[in-house]
Amino acid sequence: MHPIQHAQTRPDDPAVIMAGSGVTITFGEMEAEANRFAHLLRARGFKPDDAFAVLLENRIEYFTLIWGSQRAGTLLVPISTRLTAPEIAYILHDSEAKLLITSRAFAGVMPAVRAACPDLPVLVMDGSGEEDFAAALADQPATPIVDQSAGVVMLYSSGTTGRPKGIRPKPPEDPDPQAPVPLVALASFGAGMPGDGSMIYLSPAPLYHAAPIGWCSTVHRLGGTIVVMEKFDPEAALAAIEKYRVTDSQWVPTHFVRMLKLPPEIRTKYDLSSHQRALHAAAPCPVEIKREMIEWWGPIVNEYYAGSESIGMTMVRSPDWLAHPGTVGRAIYGKLHICGPDGEELPAGQDGLIYFENEILPSYHKDPEKTAEAMHPKGWMTLGDIGHVDEEGFLYLTDRKSHMIISGGVNIYPQEIENLLVTHDKVMDAAVIGAPDPDLGEKVVAVVQPVDMAEAGEALEQELRAFLEPQLARIKMPRLFDFRPDLPREANGKLYKRELRDEYAAKAKENA
Structure with a gap:
């Protein structure tokens, strides 16, 4: 299945709807625009395997570029x-991009990008002159x-732990654009997504991230309609489910x-009865948060664990999760291995580095050392996460290896502390990091975004300490609470802990 086929059989069916504006493109229109863009790339000398970069907000033209x-x-x-x-300039240079497509929304950052990449051609959506994307596209045929x-x-x-690295997928074995891809089968048989064109899929996250691009492309292959939120807002998401009768x-x-x-x-204002499947991933979900979502939405909340590298996937539906709280499921793509520091496989119940065994593995662009670091001697690959499996093969995530705090010689995984903090009524978000400490090596610091910043202060700190004390070992209790109006979190859910750690490391150096 492919949008090319849907454009032939259902050209007037909507392919994409922008949730806020209602702007729509049909499968027939998307086919024509995708063909024009392919011609535009050829007209500019692009050959297969050449790279172009996209710096765009969520907008309907993103799908012209994808397809x-x-x-x-x-x-x-x-x-x-x-x-x-x-x-941005680093990625442009590293990827050897031959073209950048952006919009006027990034006018503030583009002068510095142009200065760093003076020879890079640029096309601008809503632009003018020779750089106007729409004009350049209109000059091309729709065949x-x-x-x-x-x-x-x-x-x-x-880049949460350092310089971002390009994840270079292996070229498709079959060069036909309409050839099957693994995620379609995983979506159909793992997530239960329908392939009859009835699916209406809400995408609330930024399209530059792996999950939105991957799942949106899969929905289009299955013939579904994608409703894209220009920007996530919690109430607007519920309103979109009601308005567009979202199913997935x-x-x-x-x-x-x-x-x-x-x-x-x-929360109770909107009709969510059309909603049949709600996938989630990208970070471990606190058990109580997941339980509350299932109580609210019903047993439609399904979780998966994977990564941008596409080396493997686990999945769990609500009934199995309720029987195994905290799990991210069993492997449905690739084979799981949990290994200790020496690479030996560990028995069920023991935490170790999570590897996937798979015939198709990527490499890190221009970085053989990083690729080698991610590989097991037996040819398996890891995303750098720590976890364990139970006797039934269900995987549980503990944290990322790079996030581990070593305080007084004790290994502390901050995810456990963060998961507790966000369940407190007065906490909107939380990040737990290790900061330099002359006695302990590292001390546990909780950076907290309160629901109401006016409540930030000593009284809230004491309330949070009292909340954590019955649930945490003393060594895991944060030595410091730092209240902030927001955290350095990507819209895709990724937390830039590196920025917080660097900040505290710099303060420690200044005070030394």
Whole structure:
């Protein structure tokens, strides 16, 4: 299945609807625009495997780029809209992008990007002159290019622990753009998504991230309609489910927390009866948050664990999760291995580094050392997460290896503390990090975003300490609470702990 086929059989059916504005593109219109973009790439000298970069807010033209590239055999490099000019320039240079497509929404950062990449051609949506994307696209024919081949997306890691790295997927074995891809089968048989064109899928996250691009592309292959939120807002998400009769959706735990913090009269205001499947991933979901979501939405909340590297996937539906609280499911793609520091496989119940065994594994672009670091001697690959499996093969995540705090010689995984903090009524978000400490090596610091910043202070700190004390070992109790109006979190749910750790490391150095 492919949008090319849906454009032939159902050209007038909506392919994408923007949730806020209602702007719509049909499968027939998307087909024509994708063909024009493929011609545009060829006209600019793009050959298969050449890269172009995309720095865009959520907008309907994103799908023109996705499907045009997918039939031109090129590498689409999405760039996070949160990045600074030097970070953007780094990705442009590292990916060897031959074109940048952006919009006027990034006028503030583009002068510095242009200065760092003076020879890089740029096309601007809502632009003017020679750089106007719409004008350049309109000059191209709407018929297919003669040499269609399957393109791929080269995602960059979020950079939460250092420089982002390009995740270079292996080229498709079958160059036909309409050839089957694994995620379609996983969506159908794992998540239960229908392939009859009845699916209406809500995408609340930024399109530059792995999950939205991957799942939206899969929904289009299955013939579904995608409703894209221009920007996530908890009440607006509920309103979109009601308005568009959404059947399927994909979330991150941060979305759940924000929706659960809505007043009861808002949460119960909207008709969610059309909603049949709600996927979530990207970060471990606190058990109580997940339980509250299932109580609210019913047993439609399904979780998966995977990564931008696409080395494997686990999945769990609500009934199995309720029987195994905290699990992210059993492997449905790739084979799981839990290994200790020496690479030996560990028995059920013991925490270790999570590896996937798979025939198709990516590499990190221009970084053989990082690729080698992620590999097991037996050829398995890890995303850097720690966890364990139970006797029935259900996987449980503990934390990321890179987030571990060593305080007084004791290993502390901050995810446990964060999961507790966000269940407190007065906490909107929380990040727990290790900060330099002359006695302990590292001390536990909780950076907390209160629901109401006016309540930040000693009284709230004491309330949170009293809340944590019965549930945490003393060594895990934060030595310091730092209240802030927001945290450095990506819209896709990823938390930039590196920024917080760097900040505290710099303060320690100043005070030394």
